[in-house]
Amino acid sequence: MFIVWLATVHPTLPPPVRETTPAYPRWFWEMPSDKVAAFAVGYARRYARIETSFAYVRRQSVWQLVRSQQVKVDCSQELLNQFGQNRLLRLKESEQIDSSLAPTIVASMSIIDSAVVGDMVLALAAFPSHSNLNIRNERTSPSRRPQWLEVLPTEQSAIYVVGTSPLYYYEHHSWERAEAHARRQLASALTTHIRSTGEKTGQRMQVWSESQSSVTLRHAIVIKRWFDVSSRQCYVLCRMPIQ
Amino acid sequence: MKSRLFMMVLSVFCLLLMACGGAKQMAQSENQTEKQDNESPCPDWFINVPEDPDHLYAAATATSKDLQLAINKAEQDTRVKIGAQLETRLQSLTKQFKEEIGEGADATVDAQFTTVSKTVISTTLSGSKVKKQSTKQEGQTWRACVLMEYPIGAANARFLQSLKETENLRVKAAATEAFKELEAEVEKYEQEKEKTQNNQ
Numbered sequence: 110m111f112i113v114w115l116a117t118v119h120p121t122l123p124p125p126v127r128e129t130t131p132a133y134p135r136w137f138w139e140m141p142s143d144k145v146a147a148f149a150v151g152y153a154r155r156y157a158r159i160e161t162s163f164a165y166v167r168r169q170s171v172w173q174l175v176r177s178q179q180v181k182v183d184c185s186q187e188l189l190n191q192f193g194q195n196r197l198l199r200l201k202e203s204e205q206i207d208s209s210l211a212p213t214i215v216a217s218m219s220i221i222d223s224a225v226v227g228d229m230v231l232a233l234a235a236f237p238s239h240s241n242l243n244i245r246n247e248r249t250s251p252s253r254r255p256q257w258l259e260v261l262p263t264e265q266s267a268i269y270v271v272g273t274s275p276l277y278y279y280e281h282h283s284w285e286r287a288e289a290h291a292r293r294q295l296a297s298a299l300t301t302h303i304r305s306t307g308e309k310t311g312q313r314m315q316v317w318s319e320s321q322s323s324v325t326l327r328h329a330i331v332i333k334r335w336f337d338v339s340s341r342q343c344y345v346l347c348r349m350p351i352q
Numbered sequence: 353m354k355s356r357l358f359m360m361v362l363s364v365f366c367l368l369l370m371a372c373g374g375a376k377q378m379a380q381s382e383n384q385t386e387k388q389d390n391e392s393p394c395p396d397w398f399i400n401v402p403e404d405p406d407h408l409y410a411a412a413t414a415t416s417k418d419l420q421l422a423i424n425k426a427e428q429d430t431r432v433k434i435g436a437q438l439e440t441r442l443q444s445l446t447k448q449f450k451e452e453i454g455e456g457a458d459a460t461v462d463a464q465f466t467t468v469s470k471t472v473i474s475t476t477l478s479g480s481k482v483k484k485q486s487t488k489q490e491g492q493t494w495r496a497c498v499l500m501e502y503p504i505g506a507a508n509a510r511f512l513q514s515l516k517e518t519e520n521l522r523v524k525a526a527a528t529e530a531f532k533e534l535e536a537e538v539e540k541y542e543q544e545k546e547k548t549q550n551n552q
Contacts, residue, residue: 186424186428188425188428188429190429194415195414195415195425195429197416197421197425200421200424258485258487259484259485259486260483260484261481261482261483261484261485263481268481270482271482271485272420273419273420273423274420275418275419290420293424294423294427294482297427297431297480298479298480298481298482299478299479300477300478301431301477301478301480302477303428303431303432303435303477305432305435305436316432318428318429318432320428320431340489342419
């Protein structure tokens with residue numbers, strides 16, 4: 110009977126229910142822009158008490174705004190290219206934020222909107238305070254693969270970079286990592302010291318290379334985000350004006 | 353007896369059928385492997401790297417289990433390639449200067465030229481931008497292909513600045529054709545930069 114059930118009824122059963130991607134506020138995918146104000150998204154995990162989540166996300170928003178004003182990024186990476194394969198020998202990344210900016214930002218910032226998405230709490234913050242912004246209270250799922258993942262926007266007076274991160278258990282960590290990676294990419298684009306040495310043994314070539322960057326970023330902001338549902342990767346597009 | 357014979361014929365037929373199917377499957381998988389071998393893991397721009405008199409381009413690919421690391425590795429490779437291209441370019445420029453100065457090029461000038469070009473290589477890799485990038489999953493690993501762009505104008509400007517700042521070289525190099533050409537190129541670059549900034 111079981112075999113008969115397997116052969117007849119079982120294939121017609123619906124597939125198991127898959128976890129759907131939650132809908133995010135529209136401003137999360139596409140950040141608002143303004144000539145005067147800087148916008149940043151603060152991320153936090155969802156705690157049992159929602160008040161705790163909002164207090165935490167507000168604090169994170171302040172630090173995100175501080176980072177968007179000024180952040181010093183130091184990074185170095187050593188690679189060994191052997192037989193066409195790149196091996197990572199060393200990777201060092203660090204960020205220093207100017208905490209003295211925090212009181213000024215706290216005094217004149219505003220939280221424009223906040224949202225609970227799955228296990229994550231988001232807040233859209235503006236500095237200086239912005240009250241004339243029209244935010245459409247609309248939620249959407251990630252759209253189709255954006256073009257900026259392949260061809261980065263070009264502008265003479267600005268640099269664009271993409272930062273990525275896999276989806277971690279706590280989603281807010283993923284977006285924070287993606288943003289940190291984008292800042293690292295910006296630092297490398299602005300100034301990179303490259304050292305490399307090659308060694309040839311017979312027909313085999315081995316190249317050692319090191320890149321180092323130590324740059325202070327100013328007004329680097331995330332302008333777009335995207336989440337790839339199939340590979341569970343988070344992407345951010347970051348822009349920084351240059352002189 | 354008849355039924356036993358029928359069963360035997362049926363099993364032989366089934367075996368033959370299975371063998372044929374297997375061969376077909378194997379042939380299919382071989383074709384797929386061949387197809388994969390022929391397919392480039394990166395887009396066309398990876399092979400046909402653009403050429404432009406105002407920019408240096410380099411393309412590289414790298415793999416890693418972490419997507420960001422794959423991108424970082426590929427980017428570093430492209431910067432190493434651009435650094436090598438820049439070195440070759442500056443070496444030929446230095447050679448041109450030396451040839452034009454001719455007999456006046458003593459040991460001090462020679463050493464100063466070397467210092468100038470080396471300084472430029474270690475400090476001018478600023479403003480390198482990712483022009484295009486492509487990422488894809490290959491089983492458990494990620495492959496990143498990156499096309500990097502570097503403006504030559506900025507490097508020329510720095511090289512000229514270094515020449516002007518070195519007293520002994522400024523006088524001797526200023527009289528050469530190569531210096532005038534370099535100055536004209538830098539001027540053109542500065543004008544274009546200003547024009548673009550005004551338009552924005």
